Amino acid sequence: MKKEFILDRFLLKLTDQKQEAKKAINRLSLLRLVVFLILVAVLSLSFDGSWMVPARMIALVKLTLFVLLMKKHDTLFQQLRLREELIKQIQEDLARLRRQFQNIPESLPPSLFPPQHPFAHDLDFTAENSVFKLFGGTFHREAQRILVSWFSNENEDSIVERQQAVAELSRYAKLRRHFLAFNRINSQSDLSIESLKPWLNQRVPKGLTALFLLGIVTTILSTGSMVLRFLFGIPLPWGSFFAIQLVFFIFNAVYLKGFILSFLNAAPIIRSSGSNLLRFSKQNWKAAQLKTLKDAIGMEVKDLEQTVQNCEATYRALLTRSNGLAYLTLNLLFQWDLIYSFRTMKWKSKSCGYMENWVPTLFSLEALSALAHFSFLFPEYIFPKLKEAHTLHFAATQLGHPCIPDQDRVCNDFQLQGNGKTILLTGSNMSGKSTFLRTVALNWVLAKAGAPCCATSLSLSTSPVWTSMRVQDSLARGTSYFYAEVKRLKRILDFVVKTDLPTFYVLDEILKGTNSRERFLASQALVAYLQEQKCSGMISTHDLELLALGRQKQFHIQNFHFAELIHSGKMSFDYKLKEGQLNSTNALRIIEAAGLPLKLNPESSL
Numbered sequence: 140m141k142k143e144f145i146l147d148r149f150l151l152k153l154t155d156q157k158q159e160a161k162k163a164i165n166r167l168s169l170l171r172l173v174v175f176l177i178l179v180a181v182l183s184l185s186f187d188g189s190w191m192v193p194a195r196m197i198a199l200v201k202l203t204l205f206v207l208l209m210k211k212h213d214t215l216f217q218q219l220r221l222r223e224e225l226i227k228q229i230q231e232d233l234a235r236l237r238r239q240f241q242n243i244p245e246s247l248p249p250s251l252f253p254p255q256h257p258f259a260h261d262l263d264f265t266a267e268n269s270v271f272k273l274f275g276g277t278f279h280r281e282a283q284r285i286l287v288s289w290f291s292n293e294n295e296d297s298i299v300e301r302q303q304a305v306a307e308l309s310r311y312a313k314l315r316r317h318f319l320a321f322n323r324i325n326s327q328s329d330l331s332i333e334s335l336k337p338w339l340n341q342r343v344p345k346g347l348t349a350l351f352l353l354g355i356v357t358t359i360l361s362t363g364s365m366v367l368r369f370l371f372g373i374p375l376p377w378g379s380f381f382a383i384q385l386v387f388f389i390f391n392a393v394y395l396k397g398f399i400l401s402f403l404n405a406a407p408i409i410r411s412s413g414s415n416l417l418r419f420s421k422q423n424w425k426a427a428q429l430k431t432l433k434d435a436i437g438m439e440v441k442d443l444e445q446t447v448q449n450c451e452a453t454y455r456a457l458l459t460r461s462n463g464l465a466y467l468t469l470n471l472l473f474q475w476d477l478i479y480s481f482r483t484m485k486w487k488s489k490s491c492g493y494m495e496n497w498v499p500t501l502f503s504l505e506a507l508s509a510l511a512h513f514s515f516l517f518p519e520y521i522f523p524k525l526k527e528a529h530t531l532h533f534a535a536t537q538l539g540h541p542c543i544p545d546q547d548r549v550c551n552d553f554q555l556q557g558n559g560k561t562i563l564l565t566g567s568n569m570s571g572k573s574t575f576l577r578t579v580a581l582n583w584v585l586a587k588a589g590a591p592c593c594a595t596s597l598s599l600s601t602s603p604v605w606t607s608m609r610v611q612d613s614l615a616r617g618t619s620y621f622y623a624e625v626k627r628l629k630r631i632l633d634f635v636v637k638t639d640l641p642t643f644y645v646l647d648e649i650l651k652g653t654n655s656r657e658r659f660l661a662s663q664a665l666v667a668y669l670q671e672q673k674c675s676g677m678i679s680t681h682d683l684e685l686l687a688l689g690r691q692k693q694f695h696i697q698n699f700h701f702a703e704l705i706h707s708g709k710m711s712f713d714y715k716l717k718e719g720q721l722n723s724t725n726a727l728r729i730i731e732a733a734g735l736p737l738k739l740n741p742e743s744s745l
Contacts (some may be wrong), residue, residue: 142236154226161219168212171205171212224323225316231244232516235272235273236516238543240267246283247277249265257605258606270585275315275512278323279328281331285503285506292601293587293602293603293640303428305510305511305514305589306522307425312512317415318418318419321415324411326411327408335497341397341398343484358473361380361381361383365377381471388471388474391477406450409447416436416501417447420440436497445486446489456479460476520593521592523582523598524598525601526600528602531641533579535597535599536552538550539593551578553716558641559675560675560697561669562677562678562697563699565685565686565701566679566721570702572681575701575716576606576608576645577645580643586599603634606647608647628665641674644677645676648681655682659687683720698719700719
């Protein structure tokens with residue numbers, strides 16, 4: 140609740156700042172209009188002999204003021220966009236805290252998870268209430284792919300390093316918010332290193348330095364003579380100088396076109412990635428992964444800052460002449476494109492060799508930032524202790540599902556120790572079996588990604604995780620539910636044979652697409668095979684006949700169950716995990732509670 144209160148206060152502050160920025164922009168727009176009208180009036184007097192010199196000098200001052208007001212307007216507009224983006228982020232965070240998933244934008248496209256993914260679909264990674272919606276936003280597709288890959292990581296050392304990086308980065312909320320805001324405002328979601336390569340490979344036009352020096356001369360002669368003629372009436376051959384300037388401009392427009400277009404295409408990438416990496420590089424990081432990312436940038440902070448500033452200045456200067464009138468005016472008066480092509484050449488030669496590392500560094504940092512924001516929003520979640528993957532282990536106290544609101548979540552203690560062990564989970568309908576299976580598996584893969592988990596304590600091995608919980612039949616493919624489930628089990632068994640690591644498996648309502656006798660025989664064989672492969676896992680069922688598996692000595696099976704509570708003839712659930720097997724069912728009670736007009740006789744037999 141404290142976090143929600145802080146965010147609400149921050150949202151009010153940002154909303155006030157947004158309104159102030161809008162008012163400032165409106166005032167500035169009015170001032171620009173006044174200055175423009177005065178400029179027009181003064182120019183009309185500049186042709187009067189008695190007023191010519193002072194009017195033209197005033198006009199020059201007003202023109203300069205008008206340009207400065209345009210730049211100030213652009214700065215205020217950028218600040219307004221930033222405030223609007225930050226407000227959007229705070230609103231999303233409040234929805235995360237309240238588990239209002241419908242108010243959180245899609246974080247990861249379903250296309251990142253193939254239909255045969257080991258666990259993504261069963262753990263609702265592609266659903267409306269996906270756990271990914273609780274993370275900080277990942278904007279770039281490549282960053283999202285990196286994040287997804289971490290959930291299948293078995294390397295203990297890399298996970299521990301990622302935990303340290305996430306924990307440290309979680310303390311830099313302002314940096315992360317501006318990081319995401321700059322990406323959303325300036326970048327493109329499909330950004331890749333290929334987007335930057337045309338600029339990296341773009342050759343600087345030959346003789347650019349000589350052209351720049353020549354441009355200075357022609358500009359001084361042409362524009363200087365016009366100013367002297369315009370302000371003081373000094374008779375100079377400005378027409379001849381202007382003709383030379385015009386020819387030189389036409390040549391440069393053709394000669395520099397490819398270089399300028401290449402820069403304009405790459406500039407948004409350089410601006411967004413450079414600005415974000417600059418903020419990141421200014422910090423003294425302690426976590427090994429963050430230090431590695433900082434080193435990968437390849438530039439000292441002052442050099443990186445200079446590059447970002449030069450890129451920003453050049454980009455805005457070239458955008459200034461984006462309309463036809465401004466393009467002709469600035470180039471005919473000052474050889475605008477030539478000046479900024481020369482400036483671009485100077486900083487490109489110093490920084491181009493490092494830029495190829497910027498984009499992948501940006502993606503890795505963005506993925507870490509998403510996990511760090513998850514840790515920031517839910518500081519009560521803990522980073523689990525990791526154990527090597529060759530001995531399967533999971534021990535948790537007060538383990539809960541992070542996607543369930545705090546006031547509704549029921550937490551349980553649970554542990555699974557050793558290879559070749561099976562938890563047989565029984566329970567009546569609606570008692571919470573499937574939710575608990577997802578709770579265990581979801582926290583397991585969260586831990587492997589380096590994210591904090593919803594528990595008060597947790598230790599686990601970095602074992603592979605496979606699930607079979609939400610198998611679907613397909614009329615279009617002619618696949619029955621039972622056959623679809625068998626195919627899913629086949630993929631799991633194929634995997635456990637190929638891997639050297641014991642796999643953790645979760646099977647919900649095992650083989651429910653067939654009759655009781657064949658389900659028992661198939662389940663018996665399946666458990667035997669999985670335990671032979673040193674795999675451990677959880678199997679849920681409400682078929683009490685499967686409890687007989689636990690009484691067979693060749694199996695290492697432990698029974699747990701969920702049960703309903705009956706008070707005054709009404710059924711309820713406490714969702715608390717209990718040891719031992721369940722010997723009652725509730726299907727008939729549910730049918731009666733739903734009001735089906737059926738005459739049920741529990742005593743009748745087949």
